[in-house]
Amino acid sequence: MFFSLATIAALAAAAQATNIITFINTDSTDRTIYFTPNAGYSEMDPVDVSGLGTVNVTFESGYIGNAYAVTQGSTATAGMLAEVNFQGWLDLTYFDVSAIVDPTDVDNVRLMYPYNSPHTPTSGCDPFPCDNAYYNSDDVQTKTTDSTHLIVTLGTGSSNSTLDSRDVNSAVDNGENVMRKYVTAK
Numbered sequence: 329m330f331f332s333l334a335t336i337a338a339l340a341a342a343a344q345a346t347n348i349i350t351f352i353n354t355d356s357t358d359r360t361i362y363f364t365p366n367a368g369y370s371e372m373d374p375v376d377v378s379g380l381g382t383v384n385v386t387f388e389s390g391y392i393g394n395a396y397a398v399t400q401g402s403t404a405t406a407g408m409l410a411e412v413n414f415q416g417w418l419d420l421t422y423f424d425v426s427a428i429v430d431p432t433d434v435d436n437v438r439l440m441y442p443y444n445s446p447h448t449p450t451s452g453c454d455p456f457p458c459d460n461a462y463y464n465s466d467d468v469q470t471k472t473t474d475s476t477h478l479i480v481t482l483g484t485g486s487s488n489s490t491l492d493s494r495d496v497n498s499a500v501d502n503g504e505n506v507m508r509k510y511v512t513a514k
């Protein structure tokens with residue numbers, strides 16, 4: 329079988345995955361998500377997510393930038409950041425939660441992890457602070473995945489008040505234990 333370079337390029341383009349972040353709002357606060365693309369990428373409109381709601385946001389190929397969330401109706405002020413580079417070095421997805429702009433913004437962006445099971449690695453804290461986020465520019469906290477679909481959790485609900493099937497699936501896949509709340513169901 330012989331493929332011309334043009335054919336190979338076309339096949340590569342056709343195989344390119346859609347870049348998605350699923351934002352999961354874990355408490356009852358309505359939020360607005362703002363996007364800050366790096367220079368050279370298209371501006372993106374803010375996206376509303378209702379309390380306990382979920383939205384999927386798609387990103388252009390190679391997107392480099394971040395997202396932050398605020399309570400709906402409040403000023404768009406960058407805080408805890410969900411940073412991502414899709415189709416980065418070696419065609420991988422790079423991501424992290426960064427507290428560098430405002431470490432006190434602890435109730436909006438919290439965790440970031442691949443959508444596909446086993447949902448590891450994670451970046452961020454739930455709750456803050458923890459040692460799994462960027463606090464200083466020389467921290468080494470950026471995670472990688474070959475997935476082009478990530479989850480970002482928003483809000484205060486995910487760690488204490490809800491049972492999360494993603495936690496359990498992750499633990500099953502990795503042979504790990506889960507928190508006691510899964511045996512008490514509360």
Ligand SMILES: *[C@@H]1O[C@H](CO)[C@@H](O)[C@H](O)[C@H]1NC(C)=O
Nearest residue numbers: 348350381382383384443477
């Ligand atoms: C987001 O995408 C996932 C997977 O593609 C899909 O199962 C889910 O229904 C979507 N959610 C929304 C709110 O569109």
